[in-house]
Amino acid sequence: MKIRSLPLLLLPALLWLAPPATAASLARAGQTCHLPGMEEGLRCLTVAVPSSYAAPGGAQIKLHVTIAPAFRETPKADPLFVLAGGPGEGGSDLLPLLDRVFSRVRATRDIVLIDQRGTGLSGKLDCPSKPNEEIMSEEQAEADLMDCIARLNKPLGDYTTANAVQDIERVRTTLKLGPINLWGGSYGTRLGQAYLRAFPANVRAAVLDGVAAPDQVIPAGGKDAQAALDALFTQCAADQACHGAYPNLRQEFAALLEKVGHGNLELDVADPRTAQQRKLKMTNTRFLGTVHSILYNPVTSRSLPFLLHSAYTGRWEPFVTRSNAMSDFSTDTSIATVMHLAVVCAEDVPRLTPELANEDAKGSFMSTGLLKDRARMCEAMKVPAARWSPPTRIDAPVLMFSGGLDPVTPPRRAQAAAKDMSHVQHFVVANAGHGISTLGCAPRLIREFLDQPTRTLNGACLKDIPTASFQIGPAGPQP
8 A cells, every 4th residue: 555836836847848957966875784685885964853843953864875976977967856755654664666666767866765654774663573473363462452553652743744745855955955856666656645735846856656646545545446456357267277276266365355354264284384273363464464465566476376276175374474474573664653654644544534434444354443443543542633734736846656466556646646637648568467667668768757757658568577377286386
């Protein structure tokens, strides 16, 4: 899954048309550092920012900033700032993207990754999972989280998108940079749009992948999730092998929803980690959360029919294994839970009216009960509601990517955001999910766009991205 005067608006237009200048690389900024998962040495620095910009003389937060210097000794003067998703993901969590997405950009530009306050190496606000998490009931898991929140001694109201915007600007000025470029993914698109609006003169161009609309309420994603699930079921029905293996997929899923929805379903299964027989709790939250997470990736989503059918027939081990792979026991999970709640509880939940909640959950497998659970968590967070303002115009060139099967930020969200942008190019990959930048020719398009932001791109190559095959049995996807 999940937020000016005319002279300021005119100034960036002149910057777009001017040829990029060159400057000394950021290769000497900070100190050499070796971060997990990276073989090469990067540059790291710490930037102190006020915990509250309303009281700049008070407590401070230390932001971790990672710099991947350009391969060229004299790079272009406008580096690329990478804004992570979540909310709750840190920039250092995205280091694998340096090779997968940004290697072409890095040929001529420095890459700057900020661990947003409360994430990654910037004082991560999290509640670590316990070894007995799988045997907890819904009530026990919620009580455990509430207890963790109560024990945190942090001004949680300071962990907002608005303050993160000011943090980005503080990093920019600390590095003595002129206008920068932005890449934001998922929630990072909300943060990027907020920075574009707050500092229009300081952004040359922006790439937004999995775009959140300014008026989007993150927890209210039932309709988008159901649309992605319906599309998957339809594609399975149209696929001869998938339909042959799972001819009653919709009915089986409905039966699972009813079974899990009655309460905490106790499973007697072989633990996927130890192979020992044990009793596990399949809570409603865990079941729905796993299904929703699987839908994010079009490759893993092709395993969902197999997982659902196996669970329906009483063999829950494959589903539990997938669920565990998304838990805090997995290195793939990097979301700072409390920081996520700090943002969502201040910026989204106050706009989640009962009418919106009921309408969003109508006809969706994502029930209103999940939204009520979120509301109770927000009561424990005790963060003040953030003021929401109608979006102002964005005049910097913007490149957008959307996945047609995205369960949280589908193309309609990007289309809504584009209404308030003057220069936007939007590409939709029909059979892709949440996140396009790693796929096919997308890295090349990002480089071409950043080199010439006002030039019209030819995105026909995105149609060559293949559709993954459905998993038909335990052996994996069909050939």
